Amino acid sequence: MVTIKDVAREAKVSVATVSRALNGSADVTPVTRARIERAATRLHYVPMGAARSLVTRRTQAVGALLPDLFGEFFSELIRGIDLAARARGLHLLVSSSHGDADEAARALRAMQGRVDGVLIMSPHVDAAFLRKHLADSTPAVLLDSAPRERRCPHVNIDNYGGARAMTRHLLALGHRKLAFIEGPEANRDARERRRGFEQTVAECRGANAHYLKGDYTEESGYHAGRALLSGRKRPDAVFAANDMMAIGCLSAFNEAGVQVPDEIALAGFDDIPIARYSHPPLTTVHVRIAQLGHAALERLVMQMQPLDKPEADVTTMSCEVVVRASCGSHANARMQSKKIHIPT
Amino acid sequence: MVTIKDVAREAKVSVATVSRALNGSADVTPVTRARIERAATRLHYVPMGAARSLVTRRTQAVGALLPDLFGEFFSELIRGIDLAARARGLHLLVSSSHGDADEAARALRAMQGRVDGVLIMSPHVDAAFLRKHLADSTPAVLLDSAPRERRCPHVNIDNYGGARAMTRHLLALGHRKLAFIEGPEANRDARERRRGFEQTVAECRGANAHYLKGDYTEESGYHAGRALLSGRKRPDAVFAANDMMAIGCLSAFNEAGVQVPDEIALAGFDDIPIARYSHPPLTTVHVRIAQLGHAALERLVMQMQPLDKPEADVTTMSCEVVVRASCGSHANARMQSKKIHIPT
DNA sequence: TTCGGTGATGAAAACGTTTACATTCTGGGC
DNA sequence: GCCCAGAATGTAAACGTTTTCATCACCGAA
Numbered sequence: 155m156v157t158i159k160d161v162a163r164e165a166k167v168s169v170a171t172v173s174r175a176l177n178g179s180a181d182v183t184p185v186t187r188a189r190i191e192r193a194a195t196r197l198h199y200v201p202m203g204a205a206r207s208l209v210t211r212r213t214q215a216v217g218a219l220l221p222d223l224f225g226e227f228f229s230e231l232i233r234g235i236d237l238a239a240r241a242r243g244l245h246l247l248v249s250s251s252h253g254d255a256d257e258a259a260r261a262l263r264a265m266q267g268r269v270d271g272v273l274i275m276s277p278h279v280d281a282a283f284l285r286k287h288l289a290d291s292t293p294a295v296l297l298d299s300a301p302r303e304r305r306c307p308h309v310n311i312d313n314y315g316g317a318r319a320m321t322r323h324l325l326a327l328g329h330r331k332l333a334f335i336e337g338p339e340a341n342r343d344a345r346e347r348r349r350g351f352e353q354t355v356a357e358c359r360g361a362n363a364h365y366l367k368g369d370y371t372e373e374s375g376y377h378a379g380r381a382l383l384s385g386r387k388r389p390d391a392v393f394a395a396n397d398m399m400a401i402g403c404l405s406a407f408n409e410a411g412v413q414v415p416d417e418i419a420l421a422g423f424d425d426i427p428i429a430r431y432s433h434p435p436l437t438t439v440h441v442r443i444a445q446l447g448h449a450a451l452e453r454l455v456m457q458m459q460p461l462d463k464p465e466a467d468v469t470t471m472s473c474e475v476v477v478r479a480s481c482g483s484h485a486n487a488r489m490q491s492k493k494i495h496i497p498t
Numbered sequence: 499m500v501t502i503k504d505v506a507r508e509a510k511v512s513v514a515t516v517s518r519a520l521n522g523s524a525d526v527t528p529v530t531r532a533r534i535e536r537a538a539t540r541l542h543y544v545p546m547g548a549a550r551s552l553v554t555r556r557t558q559a560v561g562a563l564l565p566d567l568f569g570e571f572f573s574e575l576i577r578g579i580d581l582a583a584r585a586r587g588l589h590l591l592v593s594s595s596h597g598d599a600d601e602a603a604r605a606l607r608a609m610q611g612r613v614d615g616v617l618i619m620s621p622h623v624d625a626a627f628l629r630k631h632l633a634d635s636t637p638a639v640l641l642d643s644a645p646r647e648r649r650c651p652h653v654n655i656d657n658y659g660g661a662r663a664m665t666r667h668l669l670a671l672g673h674r675k676l677a678f679i680e681g682p683e684a685n686r687d688a689r690e691r692r693r694g695f696e697q698t699v700a701e702c703r704g705a706n707a708h709y710l711k712g713d714y715t716e717e718s719g720y721h722a723g724r725a726l727l728s729g730r731k732r733p734d735a736v737f738a739a740n741d742m743m744a745i746g747c748l749s750a751f752n753e754a755g756v757q758v759p760d761e762i763a764l765a766g767f768d769d770i771p772i773a774r775y776s777h778p779p780l781t782t783v784h785v786r787i788a789q790l791g792h793a794a795l796e797r798l799v800m801q802m803q804p805l806d807k808p809e810a811d812v813t814t815m816s817c818e819v820v821v822r823a824s825c826g827s828h829a830n831a832r833m834q835s836k837k838i839h840i841p842t
Numbered sequence: 843t844t845c846g847g848t849g850a851t852g853a854a855a856a857c858g859t860t861t862a863c864a865t866t867c868t869g870g871g872c
Numbered sequence: 873g874c875c876c877a878g879a880a881t882g883t884a885a886a887c888g889t890t891t892t893c894a895t896c897a898c899c900g901a902a
Contacts, residue, residue, distance in 0.1 A: 170861075170881075206858080206860075213547075223577040233594075236567055236592065249580075267545055289544050511851075548889090552887090848900105863884090864884095
């Protein structure tokens, strides 16, 4: 392995001068700098990050602790984070697939000490978890997690607002008998979406709602769709807590020969790519996932500045309704939920 | 920040003993070990990776240099890599979105010195690039890149074999007048797919082929589809070099009222999630992307062992034809391309 | 009792880099 | 001709950890 000493010897200067030259310090003669740079490239010198980090106390890396990497959501999220990180000259360390809290704890511990800050998104985190496994000195930002925990800022998706906007849309189209296919109980997003729906329905005279269980899978959506058709009172419109369930529900309707949107309207949440290609294309709520990742990283960078460490706050990323054919209104309007920023 | 010294003081032992205890060395009394562990958790001690790496000369991290993070392909790839890395106790550093060779070079340089090995997938790499920007001491594996370069092992997708298998499938169904929608010229995968198609057609008496330009986008597939319909000799079957173009082509056919597969058969390549949901569902070639990532990481780990550094070789990951409705044969057979392993 | 062996612990060097401080050199003002 | 300022470069300490080697205490055998 070739070190800074080798370069120094090759260029006939001290290691200090090499360090200065390669790090762009002002006070080194152009001719010396050129000589050093030539030596460095000749030897294929690449500085050892560990040694540098040891003395600068900066790793120039941030970690992202995610529950999984599967599917479009995380792909987009990582993309948003990566773009923002690259713009800041930061490396991105990803860690995923933690089935239980223990595994998440191990992953979080392993990351600390090798990154300057952490982005955390995990169903297992709560105040106690963080107190136990997150060093006080590690800057962190929570993504789409239960709010108001400890010293961490949060960046959340406006699931509530998105669900409200979609429900308003359905009501505006004249639907009054509504059904909602729920996501997994343990999932905060799913609960928020349900809450948005429920509350909006409650505010509308003459509207009523009916709830079916689901777990975000296509299959559970399919079963919910069959249950809806076999039930006595068939709704005017169905709002599924995510697109995959809406797709499954749509299969059930298609199978039974029930026309969407003519006989029944259908809406989803997430705007996954498939939503555009279903028959009919799915009206859904678009989540700006990459933007979420970007915002989270920027907030983390702010947290990493030693100077101004603002109070832990909550940023909420807006969603928007994307109107396609599955609800009967083909106008390509986009209704946006409000973007809000609540300092704690 | 709390260091190993603080723990040592708290536990009233030397730093050496703390290090031994926390790293599971055999020769430390259970009672001492317990005392040290208590002290460590009490102080929220987390060892500093940089310092450790400096002395052990291991970062316990690998880097993945990818052209982009967008879409299902990279999501799956990263997932495969991450899973394998986690199983090996390695961290994963991702880096992406390098528009040009310069940017790729910067990313590659920045990674070295902070990882134990690199997975490289980029349109910009060639022998000269690697010689210039990859330190001799950095283990590396090339993903789906031009083969036989320098000392790096390669892990490739069997694009050629997959295209052959699909073409054989089309021929077996009795189609003789074939059309192929090409991918971007610069893309090696796309060229290999075309080569597999071309060669297989050439081997079949009475079969003939017709080629259309495309660039992997849905739109280019749509245009190709329109061109096909307006042409004089309409083919029996169309094979698009990727699924997105097949989807676009399908839109053109649907729009024109041309029935798939009754009037014309259509096949794609990649088996992206949308392929299952098109109408009719798309017959395509499934690429085991996660497995590709897994294999690449395992090969890299082997390369990282100082002991047995085998010759740079080429591993080729097989593909399989997934028969859905779009080619007229609904039997859910899967025909697999051979998995081959060519030592150089 | 003495001695060698063994098992636990401590002292200190080493890793590659940055950076505060020291040193040397240059040129210009007196 | 002398001195001083400032620029360029060198010297060495520091960063937090692992690990080699030394030390120490204890135990059993002679």
